[in-house]
Amino acid sequence: MTEQGVGASLLRKEDDRLLRGRGQFVGDIRLAGMKDVAFVRSPLAHAKVGEIRIPDSCRGQVFTAADLEGVKPIVAVSGLAGFKVSEQPILAFEKVRQVGELIAMCVGDTRAKAEDVAACVEVDLDELPAVHDMIKAREAASALVHEHWGDNVFLETFVDVGIEAAFDAPIKVSREISTARQSMAPMEGRGTVAYWDSRMEQLVLYTGSQMPHIVRTGLAECLGLDHAQIRIISPDVGGGFGYKGILLPEDVCLGWLAMRCGHPLRWIEDRREHLTAGANCREHHYRITAYADRDGKLRGIDCEATVDSGAYSSYPFSACLEAAQVASILPGPYDFPAYRCRTWSVATNKCPILPYRGVARTGVCYALELILDAVAREAGLEPHEVRLKNLVKPEQMPFDNITKKHFDSGDYPEALERALAAMDLKAIRERQKHPEPDGRLIGIGHSIYCEQAAHGTSVYSGWGIPMVPGHEQATARVTPDGGLELRVGVHSHGQSMETTLAQVAHEILGIDIAKIKLVHGDTEYTPYSTGSWGSRCAVMAGGAVATASREIAGLAKRIGAHLLQADPNDVEVAHGKVVGPTGSVTFEEIAHTWYLRPQDLPMSVDPRGLESTIGFKPVRDSGTFSYAAHVALVAVDPEIGDIEILDYVIVEDGGKLINPMVVDGQIYGGLAQGIGTALYEEMNFDASGQPLASTFADYLLPGPTEVPAPRVDHMETLSPYTEFGVKGIGEGGAIAPPAAIGNAVNDALRPYGAELLRSPMTPRRVLEAICAASKEKSAEAEREEAA
Amino acid sequence: MKPVNFDYARPADVGAALALLADDSLSVKLMAGGQSLGPMLNMRLVQPDLLVDITGIEELKRVEDRANEIVLGACITHADIEDLRVPDVTCGALPSVARGIAYRAVRNRGTMGGSLTHADPSADWLSILSTLGAKVTLRGRSGGRTIPVEDYMLGALEADLRPGEMLVSITVPKLSRSARWGYYKSCRKTGEFAHAIGAFLVDPDRGVSRAVIGATESRPIVIAEATHLVGDGKAERLDLAFDSHAAGAAIEAAGMADPIDRQTHVVALRRAIERAHTA
Structure with a gap:
């Protein structure tokens, strides 16, 4: 690693304009x-x-x-x-x-x-009549959003991998779990x-x-x-x-x-x-059953998942990206032998559901991780014991899971154990034995996921949506003064690519990143690309920039070798220079010669000059699998229903990190959104299909005082398939928090026997769960008395 | 979200404002701080012909310190109270509540008179001023009247303003040294509208014992004689005397049907009382 290359926590090049209010957004254009x-x-x-x-x-x-x-x-x-x-x-x-x-x-x-x-x-x-409830929308009597369909189902999918083998498991836990409709903000x-x-x-x-x-x-x-x-x-x-x-x-x-x-x-x-x-998103509903042995070993997962897709299939991701993905990603980072999942993408009279950071994963992680905690409670085990029994182990990597997802690398148990060690589970269990001075209840919860990112042609050709990503292209061009111009078709909406892609080029060419300019966000100037989505930019655009930079290195070496009167095989590119056995020439001299003093070059010079447009695909395009374990410590106020996050630990593995500071930023932002899903954000509708929140006074987002400073630890297990071993991590921060916080809340409410299974976990839902549990308890007591 | 076209006036005294209000041919809206009215204008929920900005009226920013009470001009801002630019006669109650209103940017412009007239049930001033026994003074072209704060609110977003009238000042009684008060509000996040407010005051020297349950669907529930809930104020721990069933009954009698809402409001009042010895 050099001071500016891959792995350096450089301050961002774009901050100068963005932090001074000098950015140019659409609203600034006159x-x-x-x-x-x-x-x-x-x-x-x-x-x-x-x-x-x-x-x-x-x-x-x-x-x-x-x-x-x-x-x-x-x-x-x-x-x-x-x-x-x-x-x-x-x-x-x-x-x-x-x-x-x-x-x-x-x-x-x-x-x-x-x-x-x-x-x-x-x-x-x-x-x-409005179709506003996705479950009722599937009933025969429902009004129809699109009459000529005959029903309200965009798509139904079904997968069954020997679920019957799980039916004799000693533990069977069933739950109905759901996430609210949200609005990205x-x-x-x-x-x-x-x-x-x-x-x-x-x-x-x-x-x-x-x-x-x-x-x-x-x-x-x-x-x-x-x-x-x-x-x-x-x-x-x-x-x-x-x-x-x-x-x-x-x-x-x-x-x-x-x-x-x-x-x-x-x-x-x-x-x-x-x-x-x-900007609606996220509305999922699960009927999920977990089968397990008494030691917590999963025997199978059986699930019916419904996603409220809204009125129309939006371009280009379609109305069923979420629900159809649910079936393939529900097994998460676990290894178990039997699986069944049926999904419905349902049309309703609401805005089209759009893919939001994490896409289907946030809901899937919520459903699976909550049911695993329910399994742990049923088996009398600690939740992490159940997970450690079932997580794919590092020696199994690379691993093809039950839905044929190919996990490229990683040590999932290590991430979980590190995260729990950071929180000191034992001390918390001890603390829980005594009442808190303020009357609140303490709970600890965790969740772990893996996130397929930068998946390419082989995956998306199967979905058959309007766009399928192929080779990602980049253009690299040395300017006459020895600077470097990079052109990519992806676009930054906050990912810091002006900095990180410059770091990638710097790693290979050694050109000072102040002299590397990224051009993106304009179809006139950049190679065709499906763009920035699916946590793909670091892997795909990073890979393309690395490939194009290597092409530039080869071209520069030939000109440099000529100027050094050396054999091209004897020269190397380092620190922005071509270095030979007896001396070196800078990129500036090489560029000046190519563009402005061609008379110094032989007829045999490579006519491509100092410019290259070239495509990149990873060795395998089935995607990188970054992952993380999140652990939340919460305090629940059982009288008012408030939930406070006291501490939050994240151990994540994104393979090689191009700029760790930027990755931390991605995680913080994702966590804030995950906390929104967990505790605040909810787009409600009435029975006539009217959205009930039209301002941020009604649609609550977490603010700075609601988002704790998380403790973040990185593992760096390289991907075997990508440049430098990088993995996509853009969405992960938003995937795990609702499940980790949800499990922590349910842990806190164990004395009441109450359980929350719907996000957001609002004060009202906390109180309703406590109320329902106490009614259940007294009904039970009455039954016992009667017996 | 842009307002309809409207005219704007910024009169220099109350008389001029009342003259503008008197024009029956126009729909006239007063603006004191604009922190609620601004968004309502933008969403076209309010479509006035004329907006009268009263923040230029010197009288409405005046403070009059009398023997037993203080009179605050309607355009005193939340931040004026918070920052103690206005003398505190409430043993810290008003400055403390001010600090918890929305966000600082709102407190810089938002005014006490504006908030009371907007009559949002979840507003802090409404609850704490009702608790303190404050009064509002309204003035029209034919004279003025003074009524208790809790009577000024008729219902959600509805103040008792007669045609051509405006709120000019709020009169807050001075508490005695032995007075104790407590205030608790339940919000899901900092600066958010309250879902439940509990407030109480015992001032044995003045023979006052009041409790208020706020952030209801409508007017705050004022218990003017609250000795059965908070005692006479002389006990070390006031909360020990708290009768949650009586509080729940008072809330139910006021029409709050939902049991979870009721529970939250009872707890808010109990916590307000608990806070008295740390106040």
């Missing part, structure tokens, strides 16, 4: 003549759309579905057998299927004026600025996107344009978490109108739109 857009949105969850009346005073400022001639709806199919296709209209016609669905686009000189116009538009809506919402560039004959669309190239592909399909006619620019992005990977109907609307209206247009999502109409 174009001459730009007008604002506001939308008329459906106030009802399910209704027939009748007449839309536009006052004469607003003519020319309002556009409806009738205007969008030739524009195609957003369609995101899955190749999985039985998938039912939805068409998400750009502007509603015939029917609206969710609150907030777009009905009309309104233009004004300012957003306030555009909202004035929107307020003048009258829409006749004939309300239909990046600091920056969505936003789009669009105009038609008549010189380039191009629609230029600025949008904060994790995957600008996929937005271009989706937009080209909807608008019927060539790719060359669209340029997507994703400037600084203030958090994405999955929401900014989605092609929105708003993008299509603005693109369509920008081609016709002669001036730039802007739509900046406000927080009400974001919460009620946009």
